[in-house]
Amino acid sequence: xxxxxxxxxxxxxxxxxxxxxxxxxxxxxxxxxxWFRQAPGKEREFVAGISWxxxxxxxxxxxxxxxxxxxDNAKNTVYLQMNNLKPEDTAVYYCAVALSSYAPTESRLxxxxxxxxxxxxxx
Numbered sequence: 057x058x059x060x061x062x063x064x065x066x067x068x069x070x071x072x073x074x075x076x077x078x079x080x081x082x083x084x085x086x087x088x089x090x091w092f093r094q095a096p097g098k099e100r101e102f103v104a105g106i107s108w109x110x111x112x113x114x115x116x117x118x119x120x121x122x123x124x125x126x127x128d129n130a131k132n133t134v135y136l137q138m139n140n141l142k143p144e145d146t147a148v149y150y151c152a153v154a155l156s157s158y159a160p161t162e163s164r165l166x167x168x169x170x171x172x173x174x175x176x177x178x179x
Contacts (some may be wrong), residue, residue: 057081057168061151064173067141071177075136077151077170085129088159090166091136093147093175103149104136105159112158119145141177148172 063075075091090105104115104125113125122141127134134151152166 059170061170088154102161
């Protein structure tokens with residue numbers, strides 16, 4: 057499994073970004089996938105997750121109503137649409153493939169991790 061995260065960048069507060077996570081070597085259509093983020097000096101935290109069929113999604117309270125996770129199993133890609141970005145969303149965002157078919161919030165339950173993409177939101 058090789059996860060490639062992309063789509064990060066520098067934006068102003070209120071703007072949008074869409075992150076992509078592609079698995080270039082193997083399908084993860086049977087596994088849950090999630091996005092985590094880590095800001096400087098802080099622990100990695102769960103952002104949003106999606107089950108393998110895409111029917112179940114979860115999101116952290118801090119991003120509910122602003123971020124949407126989706127997946128296209130035919131393309132082995134998971135997306136994170138981020139709207140109305142805030143400075144506190146600034147972090148490195150990582151995608152991860154779960155050990156199971158759902159996407160738990162605990163990072164220890166994820167087997168594969170992408171390299172991360174930086175998101176910076178200016179005020």
